[in-house]
Amino acid sequence: MFRTALRNVSAHKARLLMTVLAVMLGVAFVSGTLVFTNTLSAALQKQSAKGFDHVDVSVTPDWQEAEGDKVGEPRELTRALVDDSARVPGAERAIGVVTGFTALAGKDGKLIGSGFQSQGGNYWGDEDPRYPLTEGRAPRGEGEILIDSETAERAGYRVGDTVRMSVDGPVLEPEITGVFTTDDGNVAAGGSLTLFDTTTAQKLFGKAGTFDEIAVKAKDGVGESALRAQLDEALPADVVQTTTGTRLADDQAEAIASSMSGLKQGLLVFAGIALFVGTFIIANTFTMLVAQRTKELALMRAVGASRRQVTRSVLIEAFVVGAVAAVAGLAAGVGIGVGLRSLMGTLDAPMPDGPLVISPGTVASAFAVGIVVTMLAAWLPGRRAAKIPPVAAMSALHAQATTKSLVLRNTLGALFSAAGVAVVLAATTMSGSDGQAPMGIGAVLLIIGVFILTPLLSRPLIAAAAPVLRVFGVSGKLARQNSLRNPRRTAATASALMIGLTLITGMTVAAGSLQKSIDKMAAESIEADYVVSMANGNALSPDVAKTLQGADGVTATSPMRNAVSRIDGETEYLTGVTGSAINELTEFEMKSGAFQVGGARVAVDDGTAKARGWKTGSVFTVAYEDGEKQRLTVSGVYLANEMISGIMIDTATLAPHESEPSDMMVMVKTADGASDAVKESLEKALGSNPGIRVQDKQDLSNQIAQMFTVVLNMVYGLLAMAVIVAVLGVINTLAMSVFERAQEIGMLRAIGLDRKGIKRMVRLESLVISLFGGVLGIGLGVFFGWAVGELMGTTMATYELVLPWARMGVFLLLAGLVGVLAALWPARRAARLNMLQAIKAE
Numbered sequence: 001m002f003r004t005a006l007r008n009v010s011a012h013k014a015r016l017l018m019t020v021l022a023v024m025l026g027v028a029f030v031s032g033t034l035v036f037t038n039t040l041s042a043a044l045q046k047q048s049a050k051g052f053d054h055v056d057v058s059v060t061p062d063w064q065e066a067e068g069d070k071v072g073e074p075r076e077l078t079r080a081l082v083d084d085s086a087r088v089p090g091a092e093r094a095i096g097v098v099t100g101f102t103a104l105a106g107k108d109g110k111l112i113g114s115g116f117q118s119q120g121g122n123y124w125g126d127e128d129p130r131y132p133l134t135e136g137r138a139p140r141g142e143g144e145i146l147i148d149s150e151t152a153e154r155a156g157y158r159v160g161d162t163v164r165m166s167v168d169g170p171v172l173e174p175e176i177t178g179v180f181t182t183d184d185g186n187v188a189a190g191g192s193l194t195l196f197d198t199t200t201a202q203k204l205f206g207k208a209g210t211f212d213e214i215a216v217k218a219k220d221g222v223g224e225s226a227l228r229a230q231l232d233e234a235l236p237a238d239v240v241q242t243t244t245g246t247r248l249a250d251d252q253a254e255a256i257a258s259s260m261s262g263l264k265q266g267l268l269v270f271a272g273i274a275l276f277v278g279t280f281i282i283a284n285t286f287t288m289l290v291a292q293r294t295k296e297l298a299l300m301r302a303v304g305a306s307r308r309q310v311t312r313s314v315l316i317e318a319f320v321v322g323a324v325a326a327v328a329g330l331a332a333g334v335g336i337g338v339g340l341r342s343l344m345g346t347l348d349a350p351m352p353d354g355p356l357v358i359s360p361g362t363v364a365s366a367f368a369v370g371i372v373v374t375m376l377a378a379w380l381p382g383r384r385a386a387k388i389p390p391v392a393a394m395s396a397l398h399a400q401a402t403t404k405s406l407v408l409r410n411t412l413g414a415l416f417s418a419a420g421v422a423v424v425l426a427a428t429t430m431s432g433s434d435g436q437a438p439m440g441i442g443a444v445l446l447i448i449g450v451f452i453l454t455p456l457l458s459r460p461l462i463a464a465a466a467p468v469l470r471v472f473g474v475s476g477k478l479a480r481q482n483s484l485r486n487p488r489r490t491a492a493t494a495s496a497l498m499i500g501l502t503l504i505t506g507m508t509v510a511a512g513s514l515q516k517s518i519d520k521m522a523a524e525s526i527e528a529d530y531v532v533s534m535a536n537g538n539a540l541s542p543d544v545a546k547t548l549q550g551a552d553g554v555t556a557t558s559p560m561r562n563a564v565s566r567i568d569g570e571t572e573y574l575t576g577v578t579g580s581a582i583n584e585l586t587e588f589e590m591k592s593g594a595f596q597v598g599g600a601r602v603a604v605d606d607g608t609a610k611a612r613g614w615k616t617g618s619v620f621t622v623a624y625e626d627g628e629k630q631r632l633t634v635s636g637v638y639l640a641n642e643m644i645s646g647i648m649i650d651t652a653t654l655a656p657h658e659s660e661p662s663d664m665m666v667m668v669k670t671a672d673g674a675s676d677a678v679k680e681s682l683e684k685a686l687g688s689n690p691g692i693r694v695q696d697k698q699d700l701s702n703q704i705a706q707m708f709t710v711v712l713n714m715v716y717g718l719l720a721m722a723v724i725v726a727v728l729g730v731i732n733t734l735a736m737s738v739f740e741r742a743q744e745i746g747m748l749r750a751i752g753l754d755r756k757g758i759k760r761m762v763r764l765e766s767l768v769i770s771l772f773g774g775v776l777g778i779g780l781g782v783f784f785g786w787a788v789g790e791l792m793g794t795t796m797a798t799y800e801l802v803l804p805w806a807r808m809g810v811f812l813l814l815a816g817l818v819g820v821l822a823a824l825w826p827a828r829r830a831a832r833l834n835m836l837q838a839i840k841a842e
Contacts, residue, residue, distance in 0.1 A: 020325045021728050027329025027370045032336025033268055034362040039337060043354030045253045052245040052252075053183075054095075054130050057228045059085055059214035062241050075239045077211040085214050088230045090222035095130070097213040098122040100205035101536050102194045103691025104147065105164040106155045111535055111690045113151075117191025118536065118691070119184070120167065122201035130215075131195060135159055136178025139197045144177045146195040148187050152179045164690060165194065167204045168534065168541040168662075171687035206660060214240075276499065307386035314382030318375045326370025333366065334358060406455075413452030420446025424783075428790035435791045443784055447499065450780065454491030454498075459484060461772055472764060475757045478748075479764035482741075483772075493730055494773030497818065500723045501774055501811055504716065505781020508807050510788045517792075517799045519701050525641055528556075528585040528667035529674045530682060531700065535691050539662030544686065551685040553670045553678060556581040559663035560644070563654055566623040567612075572647065574622070576661075579650035585667040586644065592616045593636025595648075602632050603648040605640035624657035674698075727822050734766055734826035742833060749835040759827040766823035767816055774815025778808050 061075040079096065086094035102120025106112050123131060123146055126138050131146070136159040139145050145165070147157060157163060161176050180195070187193050195201075202208050218227040224244040231242050300310060338356065423442030427435040450457075462483050469476030483490055532548065534540055545559045561576030579598035588595055593616030595603045604614055614620065618634045632649070640646075655661060670678050674696040682694050695703070738745065745758060753761075782803065789801050 020321055020328070023322060023325035023370055023374055024329040024332060025724060025728075026373070027326050027366050028332035028336055030268065030369050031330050031333025031362055031366040032340065033333075034365060035334055035337030035356065035358055036340040038357040038359055038362065039341060039354060042357045046354055052249045054217055055215040055245040055248065056218040056224045057216045057231055057245065058243045058248055059216060059231060059235065059240050060212075060243070062239055077214055077240065078209060079211075081235060081240065082211065082214050084234055085216050085231060088216070088227070088234050090218055090227040090230050092217045092219045093129075094217075095124045095128070095215045096122070096198065096211035097215055098198065098201040098205055098207055099212055100167060100201075100207075101534070101538050101691070102192075102204075103166050103535060103689070104151065104155075104192045104194050105690035107157075109164065109688060109690065112155055113191035117187075118194075119191060120194045120196065120201065120205070122198040123195040124198060128195075129217075131180040131182055133178050133180050136176070139174075139177050139195065139200070141197065142172070142200050142203075143174050144197070145174045146178045146180050147176055148182050148184070148193045149179050150187050151192040152176075164688070166687075166689045166691045168539065168691070170543070171689050302390035310386040311379075311382040314378055315375055318378035318382075319371060322371035322374030323367070325374065326367045329370055330363060330366040333362075409452060410456050413449050413456070415449070416445050416452060417449030420444070420449050424787045428787050430791070439787060439791060442787075446783075447502065447780065450498075450776065451491070451495045454495055454776070455487035457776070458487050458490050458494070458772060461775060462490075462768055465768055465771070469764060469768070472760060474753065475760040476764055478761045479768060482761070482765045483768045490769055490772070494769050494776065497723070497727075497730070497770060497773035497815060498777040498780070501777025501815060502780040502784065505778045505808060505811060506784035506788065507781075508804055509782055509785025509802070510792075512804050512807075513785070513789045513800060513802045514792065516802045520800060525586060525588060525644055526667070526697065527587050527669070529670050529696060530668040530679065531665050531695050532668060532682070532686075533665040533693050533695070535693050539664055540666065540692070542661050542663060544692065545663055545666045547685060548666055548668055548682065551682060553672055553681065554668055555671050556584045556669040558582050558585050558667050559651060560665045560667065561651060561654070561661060561663045563649075563658060563661075564625055567620060572622075574649050574654060575644075575646035576651040576654040576663075577648050579652070581669075582648070584669055588638035588640075588644075591637040591639055593634070595638055596635040597648050598650045599653060600630065600632050601635040603636050603638055604634050605645040605647075606637055607640055607645065608647060609634070609637045624654070625659065626657045628657055723818070727818050730766055730770060730819065730822035731825060734762060734823055735829065738762065738826050738830045738833075743839060745830055745833055746835040746837070746839040749833070750839065755831040758831045762827035762830050763820060763823040766826070767819040770815050770819025770822070771812070774812050777815070778811055782808075 059077065059081070061077050063075070077096070082094050082096040085091060088094075099119060099121045101118060103118050104112050111118060123138055127133075128138075133146075134149055136146070145163070147163075152158070157176055159176055159178060162173050163176060165172055165174065182193055184191075184193050196204065202210065216227065216231065218224065224246055228242050228244055235242075300313075301307075334356070341356075420442045423438055423445060425442075427438035427442055429435075430438065462480060466480055469480050472479070532540070532544060539562075540559075542559070545557055548554055549557045558578035558581045559576065563574045563576055565572050565574050577597060579596075582597055583595060586595075591606050591609075593603075597603055609615065609618075612620070614634050614637070616634055616636055619631055620634075621629055621631050623629050630653075651661075668682065670682075672678055679694055679696065683689075683692075686692055686694070748758065749755075786801055789799060792799055
């Protein structure tokens with residue numbers, strides 16, 4: 001039986017090629033994902049470990065826990081603690097570390113790197129071992145800086161150049177006195193690192209006389225644990241905490257591995273989708289191969305082969321196909337991993353240097369996926385083959401599915417579909433994350449149910465195309481009949497395309513609806529013409545609000561300031577706003593009372609009010625950051641949204657209790673409204689600061705839209721793998737169908753149907769099957785998009801369903817294009833059949 005299985009594989013090489021390709025693509029996606037994420041993770045961990053080469057023990061400030069109405073705050077690391085650390089017997093040196101956001105502008109005036117990747121720090125003394133200088137000297141005073149070598153190369157800066165930069169205050173124009181090299185991960189990822197002398201860094205980052213960390217290097221022969229023990233003994237335990245460099249590196253490696261796991265799981269989900277689609281093709285291929293070998297298998301049974309041997313023969317074929325596909329898929333996956341690494345470099349997200357990682361787990365996964373998926377998909381056809389009675393050797397055709405089996409299939413499909421719809425509808429009534437799991441379960445049940453019902457659905461849907469097919473005469477009529485001749489095969493072929501289009505359509509509907517809802521939310525809740533914020537999302541200096549208030553053409557401004565407080569012994573963040581101007585800059589729907597902020601009157605969002613049992617007129621006591629207490633009155637309860645929420649309090653009330661006030665954003669209303677000229681005027685008023693963004697409503701909308709567009713394009717690219725696999729399935733089905741119908745095609749040629757007619761028949765059959773799968777996929781995608789929207793609507797009052805008719809039309813056209821392209825080779829093959837040989841074929 002083993003030799004028979006191998007003979008069958010070698011005899012049907014062309015027929016199995018498409019199956020090998022389908023499995024290979026799925027395996028390539030899985031192995032490529034593992035190679036890429038393992039390589040990226042190893043490179044980042046190696047880079048991270050380099051960053052701790054100059055740190056054997058890290059000393060950081062301990063956190064003073066909140067007690068009663070007192071707000072918790074970190075302890076301070078002073079210069080005295082740095083000196084005490086350096087005097088420890090096992091310490092070679094101790095460096096006080098200061099870090100913070102630093103926006104460095106390129107020669108075009110724009111921010112270099114992404115906001116969160118633009119960092120600053122301090123250069124310790126005249127020679128800092130962390131940052132070896134490649135040219136120039138150490139900075140001295142506020143007018144001098146160092147920049148990293150990669151930023152210098154990207155921006156074209158040299159020693160002696162003057163640059164524009166800012167931290168969170170006014171624009172500075174220091175001179176570059178030197179260039180250094182660094183293993184900093186942010187720089188490797190395309191960001192920038194700017195260094196000041198220690199005193200300047202402390203002043204700019206608002207940490208006068210203090211440090212964020214003390215990095216201690218051990219003397220030769222002194223272990224990390226011994227040095228840490230000495231530091232624990234020498235430094236006050238209630239002020240600092242110590243961590244070894246090895247522990248820091250391990251923690252960083254764990255964090256990197258954890259962050260990579262999310263990316264890996266996301267990519268593997270799409271690989272799983274491609275394999276799931278490929279499963280239909282494999283099952284379809286082996287079903288057709290078994291059907292074509294009915295007489296052969298029946299004869300084998302007649303001469304003594306058992307059912308188990310026949311099943312084993314089919315599974316051995318599947319094993320060989322899966323093994324070949326796994327080897328090819330692993331090789332292609334390594335190429336995909338290399339390609340993804342190169343692609344990141346072209347997208348301004350360069351990867352750290354490191355070797356390509358092909359782990360034993362990746363190899364094992366590739367073979368397990370390729371072989372197991374193929375054998376599982378071939379098991380049912382193999383089981384059917386074993387049931388072929390020996391008497392079937394007398395007939396060219398195997399017995400068709402019985403009425404009983406069809407009724408059972410349709411009943412099972414109806415039950416799965418009904419259960420899926422019920423679970424999805426139930427999930428839409430839940431709130432937030434509670435409905436995510438039920439929604440996923442319901443979606444899987446519904447897709448399985450529709451797949452089982454697809455043979456039943458194919459008849460009415462394909463029959464609906466009859467009027468159009470009649471236009472093509474005999475070819476069109478034959479195409480419709482061929483599509484319905486084997487509903488199960490048509491269903492399996494169409495389902496592969498259906499799944500890909502279901503996901504693509506569902507994502508498009510959900511993303512478009514969410515985008516529209518956020519646009520609506522911004523338009524309804526923000527009356528300001530502009531929103532000013534930091535490029536990295538950090539807090540603004542209060543000086544920004546003061547500058548904007550005095551700018552030409554500005555009629556109203558208000559900061560949005562987060563301030564920590566204690567209410568009933570619990571930490572609660574207050575949102576400071578300018579009470580006299582906030583009503584001109586925002587517009588909220590009130591649940592009760594009025595939006596009045598000033599003195600001891602505050603406005604509270606509905607979520608906070610419900611959680612604390614407040615209503616209009618409620619009075620509560622707040623303990624501010626400095627420990628002072630005040631009784632506040634709720635003037636009104638407003639409906640919050642994802643953009644603005646919280647307890648709104650006047651900044652005049654809040655300011656006396658803040659030691660270092662900072663604003664998350666500043667809203668601005670101008671006399672002339674939003675325009676390019678006004679925007680340019682505001683940017684100039686802020687000194688053309690590279691670290692500050694001035695955005696109108698359209699800018700905010702475009703920023704959100706860009707985010708969705710990037711995600712959608714990634715999803716489209718990943719799901720394209722499933723669509724490619726589906727195309728292979730259509731080609732495979734048509735090719736085998738042509739082989740099965742060789743005698744019939746020969747007869748059609750003999751009675752007068754020309755080659756063009758044969759080609760047209762095959763193409764129309766492919767087009768009908770592809771459009772059938774496209775209609776099912778788009779229909780299911782719209783339903784799932786609506787359901788996801790209903791779930792999001794429970795937490796987003798402005799949610800509104802948007803059906804992207806144009807894109808859905810494009811998706812349907814693409815389904816048709818898939819059918820036309822997939823039919824090119826099978827149609828050509830059918831047209832080139834020799835009619836006399838075909839008529840004689842069995």
